[in-house]
Amino acid sequence: MGYVLVINPGSTSSKIALFKDGGLINEKSIRYTNEELSIYESIFDQKDFRKSRIDDFLAENGITKNDLIAVVGRGGLMKAVEGGTYIVNDTMVKDLSEGKYGMHASNLGAVLAKEVADEIGIKAYIVDPVIIDEMQDIARISGLKGIERRSVFHALNQKSVARKVAEQKNKQYGEVNLIVAHLGGGISIGAHEKGKVIDVINGIDGEGPYSPERTGTLPLIDFAQLIINEKLNIEQVKKILAGHGGIQSYLNDIDMINVENRALAGEAEYKKYLDGMCYQIAKGIGEMSVVLKGNVDYIVLTGGISYSEYVVQSVKEHVQFISEVVVMPGEEEMRALYEGTKRVLDGIEAAKIY
Ligand SMILES: Nc1ncnc2c1ncn2[C@@H]1O[C@H](COP(=O)(O)OP(=O)(O)O)[C@@H](O)[C@H]1O
């Protein structure tokens, strides 16, 4: 068997990995500086720059493209689909490139994967993209005609840890109810009912808790007034909601290790906003427990911030009356992308068509 190349573009980084025969061969996280990215007008304009780093990674590992059997990228903001592994086709590339359903760094995942794959005539895939939609219809109603809530969340990691927790408890994912809170630069919280995410606190459109860099829900009148006063266009509004909101807006910092250290060292402002975030995360979990009518087997805390004992304890204090809380810190997106591809290569699952 040859190598599977995994490409996961994030807003300030690209993670790249090579897997072979079930094992990780090498992984690299490339961090980009503001200076490197700010010269590009749009996220999409970063494509060739990011691609050159992938070529460098292959060369560093002594691999040529001909050694690859498949390429997989993180799936971005595209037409809502059900979970699974999808072949990257031209329609998908067009939607992601044009930002038809919004623009996020993950839009580059499928596009870069297909460019690399096309060079040697192999297939490119995405797995469980951020717009997986398994929401029950009642959850779509927003409260204003013409605007619908949509399902955008850390689907890849949420589904992967949900399966893992079920497995650890000797159960099938399809027979348990879980609330999964992904606590990273962005935060999303999903109500997983017997294998389907029937409602979700969307991690990017301005819902739920504030995060290191996102506002979450805001008082609408005040936000509307800000837009009018500052004459903001839609791109500027999106930047505030996801980028310049949350902890970043209060403390000018998105490094939660630093925020926690300063909070614990007695800096009152740091403690106040860290506690506020934990409080809102707990409220979000409570909301999802109502969606599941209280039938919750496990609450799962995942993502980078779940490494924080302080955050975990603080959230737990509020929600442990609902169910057992399981902590799965970090994320395994690279392995989840590989495993989704391997299931297709091994014939265990059929690839879906977008
Ligand atoms: N040990 C830790 N304690 C607290 N926060 C942490 C820790 N490790 C990472 N983080 C925070 O986790 C966030 C990144 O989480 P991650 O899940 O990797 O992000 P994303 O989902 O945005 O890719 C950052 O704010 C980082 O500071």
Ligand SMILES: CCCC(=O)OP(=O)(O)O
């Ligand atoms: C919630 C959609 C996916 C997302 O926001 O991912 P990042 O936190 O990696 O930006």
